[in-house]
Amino acid sequence: MVDAITDQNFEEETSTGVVLTDFWATWCGPCKMQSPVIDQLAEERQDVRFTKMDVDQNQETAKNLGIMAIPTLIIKKDGQIVDRLTGYTPKAKLSQILDQYTD
Template sequence: MATVELTQQNLETTVTGSEIVLIDFWAGWCGPCRMFGPVYERASERHPDIVFGKVDTEAQPELAGAFRISSIPTLMAVRDRTVLYAQPGALPPQALEELIARIRSVDMDEARGGAVRTAGPR
């Protein structure tokens, strides 16, 4: 599955309509973002059951602000509308695969009982 451009118009329906959503906050002028892009795209092809979204922080400054994105690239992982991961920095392919495996293995009943944020602006 190819990556999906996320905007204010489709973010909520994408997150609420999908079990797992990875969100890459990026910008075209960002060197690490450009290096991470192909890694992210290849992962999207290996995991067609996951939505791989991209938020262009230049085109969607309101979304970047709502999520308090201060460094790019920032990768966010949402499962069942719960943010399980949100960290800046480009991941190498193996680290991205390990993150995906960890997100898949989370006991969501346990995660909801802990200090885990729900998806959406802070």
């Protein structure tokens, strides 16, 4: 399952373990391609928490993180940003990247 998060709970929701946050918008074509990939990985992987944030409704976090293009995927481990991917990322590549941060 992919949890929708907001500016108000971003820090709390991404503070422990490995968490991938998909920054997206409803009007974004590449975001619509990325979303099913995130959904599939969320079903397959129990070692990563998957979240998403609509940048139109939650502009503060996107601004604070310097997100200028979407989709942007931010990977945090124990509250620290360890990776950032901008643009569509295929499932196999994304899974390989996540493997670097999980035990």
